[in-house]
Amino acid sequence: MINALFVAHTAAPSGAELATSRLLSALRAVPTDSAVEPSMIYTEDGPMVDTMRSRGIPTSVLANTFDSRSVTINGSGWLRRLTGTAALIRVGWDLGATVRERGADVLVAGSTKALIMCAIAAKRARVPLIWHVHDRISAEYFGTALAFAIRTLGKMVTDGYIANSRSTEDSLRPRRQRGVVAYPGLDFQQTADTEHAPQRPAAESVIAVVGRLTQWKGQDVFLRALARTQVRPLRIYLVGGTFFGEEAFRTELEDLASELQLPVTFTGHIDDPTDILSMADILVHCSVIAEPFGQVVVEGLRAGCAVIATRPGGPAETIESGVHGLLVDAGDIDQLTDALDRLIADRDLRIRLADAGRSRARRFDIADSAHTVASFLSDVVTRRRTTAVEKHSV
Template sequence: MHDRIAADYLGRLSALAVRSLGRVLAQGYLVNSRTTSATIWPGHKPVLVAPPALDRSRFIVEPVRPEVTAPVRRVVMVGRISPWKGQHVFLEAFEQVFADTDVEAYVVGGALFGEREYEAELHRTASAGRCAGRIHFTGHLDDVRHHQLSADVLVHASVVPEPFGLVVSEGMAAGCAVIATTPGGPAEVITDGRDGLLVPCGDVDAMVAALQELKADPELAQRLRTAGQRSVRRYDATVQAAWVQPWLHAVAHRVAPARPATSWSDVAIP
């Protein structure tokens, strides 16, 4: 399960249908976060939390991002353009913090599923504000690594709880200082103040405060980047495979999986 099975995410009838089918058809549930796990109806069937794996080698480039403090120059938000993803929150906060600077923002992603009007409204907001000319929209991209690797700060701004938020762990792997929203999957990835910053969903003022903090404190931003790259080692595909394989083997052979000795959040960082 890679999505929260909840009415505010899938719709009431779809959520009910998926939960019911799982009760009938599934032998076990492999879920991407505790946030997702809380929305299913597993009954007595086994459940394992295993977040999406990272191929961290895709985020290692030369020259390596320097371990020096520097002012924020580029802020990026990556994701499908949709009201629940919160691009409007990001743009409003960016305008308040960086209006009198030359910092650039990149909104990476395109609109799908009939959300073109929201995308158009974002463009109108950006062009009418004080940061006009410094907010860039890339449209849909098949590979967003260039923008992650070239950014100083990556913002995740969902206004409802995100099931996991792969862009959060990818941004950390790419060496960005990451701001993400809570509750939801990102709060299971980030320890606030240690390897990223967490703000409440839909809270523009909190997003402003987080951006302002990184703008004013380059040393904090660098500490978050360094700690974030270390934290996401636990999401490496080799670590994930060792975590998931015994569970899958047990479920496939219809035997009770051994209960993991630790929760996913306590998995040792290699």
């Protein structure tokens, strides 16, 4: 049995954190030949602490916590970056003592900030470190210099990586570095598929966008594209909360929806958007830069929505355009408007894409990802132990 300790710098219910909760739950069901006993530690308190505990995952909050929003490694100015990095290193030293107390066999860092903390912690606890990469390490996210620095750090301090898509893996430029791709899948064993409402006529259609309200997710692009469609839907749902100091963007979106006279309902964060997805005719994913994976795309496929998503990035690995959904170039308002027009007007196309999408979604079962991760972590720990024995015997 491998004791794997997962570390996150935030306990806000964002995509990476929710994906991790599903993965850890699935890891507990992996057969004994590669069994992993997962536990979770957050370096700040938040809603995900209770979520993890409700799933039966041993979860704790580091005693010396910090506000993740006040610590930045990709803000403006090198002085602020250095100050933020220094704060992460201090937390990492305390984390190392906790790792030893918990008897962890391997440490898994769930973000770039967590990677810096865990680099110190793993060294102090003398355990292997794996980087669970949820973000594309690219210039569009971090800037050219910082992306290079993060990739280099990852190669220097880790024993391998888990990437949430091939797109994310490519952004690491891993070469000979050991790693696996494990998609943030859905739980098909514990939760049954819900029945989807019949697709509606064009003028009665319902469209949903699900995701954190932040500029790179492109909700403003969606609203502008929708305002140009030939037939406007009856209802529009923008599902998602604001975290990490992004509250002002929701206000901008509310003002834009009012200006464009669009019937938008802002739901705020919803732990489980199944009810909305099961009644929405169309789900739109509209990130303006390459999405690392796009869990909501798979959720929309499984629910029975006709899906529009942006490329490049993870959605292009999920959807074959015209077969399981429609793909448009990220940030292209004209393409998004055309795709919306096409789906709103063509109910039969929506039905065909939704049927194919439900079958496609089953390729992203979290149980498969859990087996991949468990085997990889077991291999990493076994290699480390074998190396230690060989050094001791020399």
